[in-house]
Structure formats: structure tokens, C-alpha cells
Amino acid sequence: MKMKKILLGMAVALTLTACNENKQQVTTATDTAKTVTDVMMSRRSIRAYKDSVINRETLNEILKCGINAPNGQNLQSYEIRVIDSPALIDSITQAVVKDNPKIAERKGFKNIFVNAPCVICIANNTEYDMSQIDCGLLGENIILSAWDKGIGSCCLGSSARWIQDSPSAKPFLDRMAFSKGYQLLYCIALGYPAETPDAKPRRDDMIRYME
Ligand SMILES: Cc1cc2nc3c(=O)[nH]c(=O)nc-3n(C[C@H](O)[C@H](O)[C@H](O)COP(=O)(O)O)c2cc1C
Structure with a gap:
């Protein structure tokens, strides 16, 4: 049985060619699926970070995974801004807090991006009805690629709203x-x-098979 499994694995590996752009090692379909599942199931939203900077090479690899996500008609209907400058993060924070002082009252508050040292801002094309889906899939690839590299993330609706709604943040x-x-x-x-939060429980009663 074991030998049969090994032979099957070898056959799968041999049929896969190492022709992808990133020259990734050839793995069996099963190995790849397991890795992706592990990353998906272990990921949590992180709201406490070390001061360590994410280097641009690593950021670029993460972003490349992001833009490789499926997207409607390959329109790639998103625009992305990466902010990793502490000074710029501070300035945006100060502008938002000027208009919403309560935000800064949170314990340990450092910035409006759950104190992260880097933030990716994603804009959607309001003229394309599937654009928000493109943006969501882009983001999930970014989040999973980051987690695979030991980098935590938190998807933030609030920060985007604060920036949109704060007149003081308009210049940014x-x-x-x-x-x-x-x-x-x-x-x-x-x-x-800088934290290892437990998984939040998930419901599954919204899933139904239709016969
Ligand atoms: C569209 C969206 C908006 C979110 N906005 C915020 C936010 O403003 N602040 C925050 O702390 N977390 C935010 N989150 C993270 C969720 O709270 C988190 O994903 C959820 O509680 C499940 O926890 P988990 O990611 O650790 O599995 C957001 C997530 C999504 C998908």
C-alpha cells in the first residue's frame, strides 16, 4: 500500500512541469493543497505588531501573489497604495484623530491601522459591478501570502472609512x-x-447542499 502511494506520488510529480514563472519546486498536488490549507486554517487577524520593518522585496512578493488572484474578465479592477513610511502613517493618523479624537483613546493606540508598521490601501472601480469581489480576492491572496511568510495582517474597513470621512485626511x-x-x-x-490570537468560532449553518 505504502509503495503504491509512493509510486502514485512520483507519477503525479513527474507529470507536473517546473515551468511556472517563480520556478517553484515541483510538488504533488496533494502537498500543495495541504500547505495552502494549513495557511488558511492557521491565519488569524493580528492587531499587535513588532516594530520590525517588512522589507520591500518581501512586500513585492506578497503583492505579486495579490495581483495573481482571480479577477473578473482579467480587468484587475483595483488600485493599490502601499504605505510603509512611519512618518506618513503618523501623519495620516494625526489627521484622522484630529477629526475623531475618540479613536486615539483606545488602550495602546499608536496608529489608525491597528498599530501596524505597514498598510496596503485598496481602491475599487465604482463603475464595475464585480470590482469589490476583485478587491476581496486580491486582499485574501495578500493576507495568505503574508501569513505564509510569517507576517500578520488585519483587514480594515474602519480605517478606510475614517480616511474617507475625515476632512483633515483629504490631502492624504x-x-x-x-x-x-x-x-x-x-x-x-x-x-x-506580536500576538497569537485564538481562532474565532465559525458557524456552518449558512452552508446547505442542494439536491
Ligand atoms: C471587510 C472586513 C472588514 C474588517 N474591518 C475590521 C476593522 O475595521 N477592525 C478590525 O480590527 N478588524 C476588522 N476586520 C477583521 C475581522 O474582525 C476578522 O477577520 C474576524 O473577526 C474574524 O477573525 P479572524 O480574521 O482572526 O479569523 C475586518 C474584516 C473584514 C473581512
Whole structure:
């Protein structure tokens, strides 16, 4: 039985060619699926980060995974701004807090991106009805790729709303220079985790098989 499994594994490996752009090692379909499942099931939203900076090479690898996500008609209907400058994160934070002082009252508050050292701002094309789906899939690939590299993340609707709704943050929104018809939809905080939160329970009663 064991030998049969090994032979089957070898056959699968031999049929896969190492022709992908990233020259990834050839693995069996089963190995790949297991790794992806592990990453998906172990990921948690992280809201406490180490000060360590994520280098740009690593960020680029993560973003490349992001834009490789499926997207409607391959329109790639998103625009992405990466902010890893502590000074810029501080300035945006100060602008938002000026208009919403309560935000800074949270315990341990450092910035409006759950204190992360890096944030990815994602805008959707408001003229394309599937754009929010494109943005969500883009973000999930970013989040999972980051987690695979030991980098934590937190999807943030609140931060995007604060930036959109704070008149004092308007200059920063302008600096993001999203194209006409594009609107900041959400942010993803990124950084090396300084906490290991437990998984939150999930319901499954919303899933039904139809016969
Ligand atoms: C669209 C969206 C918006 C979110 N906005 C926030 C937010 O503003 N602040 C926050 O702390 N977490 C935010 N989250 C993270 C969720 O709270 C988190 O994913 C959820 O509680 C499940 O926990 P888990 O990610 O650890 O599995 C958001 C997640 C999504 C998908």
C-alpha cells in the first residue's frame, strides 16, 4: 500500500512541469493543497505588531501573489497604495484623530491601522459591478501570502472609512491619487505579529447542499 502511494506520488510529480514563472519546486498536488490549507486554517487577524520593518522585496512578493488572484474578465479592477513610511502613517493618523479624537483613546493606540508598521490601501472601480469581489480576492491572496511568510495582517474597513470621512485626511486621500471612478474600499494592516490570537468560532449553518 505504502509503495503504491509512493509510486502514485512520483507519477503525479513527474507529470507536473517546473515551468511556472517563480520556478517553484515541483510538488504533488496533494502537498500543495495541504500547505495552502494549513495557511488558511492557521491565519488569524493580528492587531499587535513588532516594530520590525517588512522589507520591500518581501512586500513585492506578497503583492505579486495579490495581483495573481482571480479577477473578473482579467480587468484587475483595483488600485493599490502601499504605505510603509512611519512618518506618513503618523501623519495620516494625526489627521484622522484630529477629526475623531475618540479613536486615539483606545488602550495602546499608536496608529489608525491597528498599530501596524505597514498598510496596503485598496481602491475599487465604482463603475464595475464585480470590482469589490476583485478587491476581496486580491486582499485574501495578500493576507495568505503574508501569513505564509510569517507576517500578520488585519483587514480594515474602519480605517478606510475614517480616511474617507475625515476632512483633515483629504490631502492624504488626494496623495493616493486613485484614478477617476476609483474609491478607497479597505485597508490591510501588515507586520510581524506580536500576538497569537485564538481562532474565532465559525458557524456552518449558512452552508446547505442542494439536491
Ligand atoms: C471587510 C472586513 C472588514 C474588517 N474591518 C475590521 C476593522 O475595521 N477592525 C478590525 O480590527 N478588524 C476588522 N476586520 C477583521 C475581522 O474582525 C476578522 O477577520 C474576524 O473577526 C474574524 O477573525 P479572524 O480574521 O482572526 O479569523 C475586518 C474584516 C473584514 C473581512
